[in-house]
Amino acid sequence: MPVINTLNSAVLDCLPLLKLVLTTSAGVDHLNLAELRGHGIAIACAGNLFSEDVADMAVGLLIDVLRKVSERDQFVRQCLWPTKPNFPLGLKLSDKQVGIVGLGKIGSEVAKRLEGFGCRISYNSRTKKPLVPYSYYSNVHELAADCEVLIICCGLTKETHHMINREVMLALGRNGVIINIGRGPVIDEHEMIRCLVEGEIGGAGLDVFEIEPEVPRQLFTLDNVVLSPHAAVTTHESFVGMSKLVVENLEAFFSNKPSVSPYMG
C-alpha cells in the first residue's frame, strides 16, 4: 500500500523532543502509527468532528447518482432540454438495500440518514456491533451480493486496501452503485473503471481516489459517475470546529493533560 510518510524513522530520529503529532484529518492513513508509537509520540486527530458532514456527502452523492442530479444539470446547461425531452429515468432511493462498509461513526451517521429515507441497511466491519439493528456480514463479498448500493466508510489499512475488488463489484451487480467517502485505495480503481465502462456495475459517487488529486480521465466520460475533489469534510462549520479542536489539543498538551481527540485505533 503506497503511503506518503514524511514522518519516517529517519525524520523521527532527528526529532527526539517530538511528543505529539496533531493531524487535522479524521483518517490517519498518512501516518505510520507503529513508528510514532514506537517513538513514544502521541497522536491526536479530528476524531468524530467531520462525521456528520461526511455522512451528508455520502447521501448527497448517492441521491445524485440515483436521480442523475449532476447529469440533469449538464443536460439543462447544454440546452438539450428543448431538443431531447426524454431524459433517462433515475432510480428510487427509498427501499434500497444499502451495504455500509465500515460501521464506525461515519458509517453509523450514514445508516441513520438512510434509515430516514426508508432504506434497508446491512453492514460489514471487523466485528459485529452488539447494539445495532442492521444485518451484519463478516464478508464484504456476501454483503455486496445482497445489496443494491455499497457505501465505503472505512479507513485505509493494509487489510482494507483494494478490499473492494473486481469480485466484490461483480457481486454488487449491473444495477449496483458504489459510493466512496472513505479512502480511494479501498477500491481497486482500475477494476472499478473497467466495471463501470463495461456496465458491470451501475454507477459510482466518488469523493476519494487512489492517487489524489489525479483522477483517471476515463471517469470524466461516464454519465453514471459523480465526482467530488475529496471535499466531504469541507463545510464552514467543520473548519471552525477544527480550528477550535487544534487549539484545545495544544492547550491540553502544554498543560500536560490528555489529548481532547486522541487517535484510539
Ligand SMILES: O=CC(=O)O
Ligand atoms: O478525508 C478527510 C479526513 O480524513 O479528515
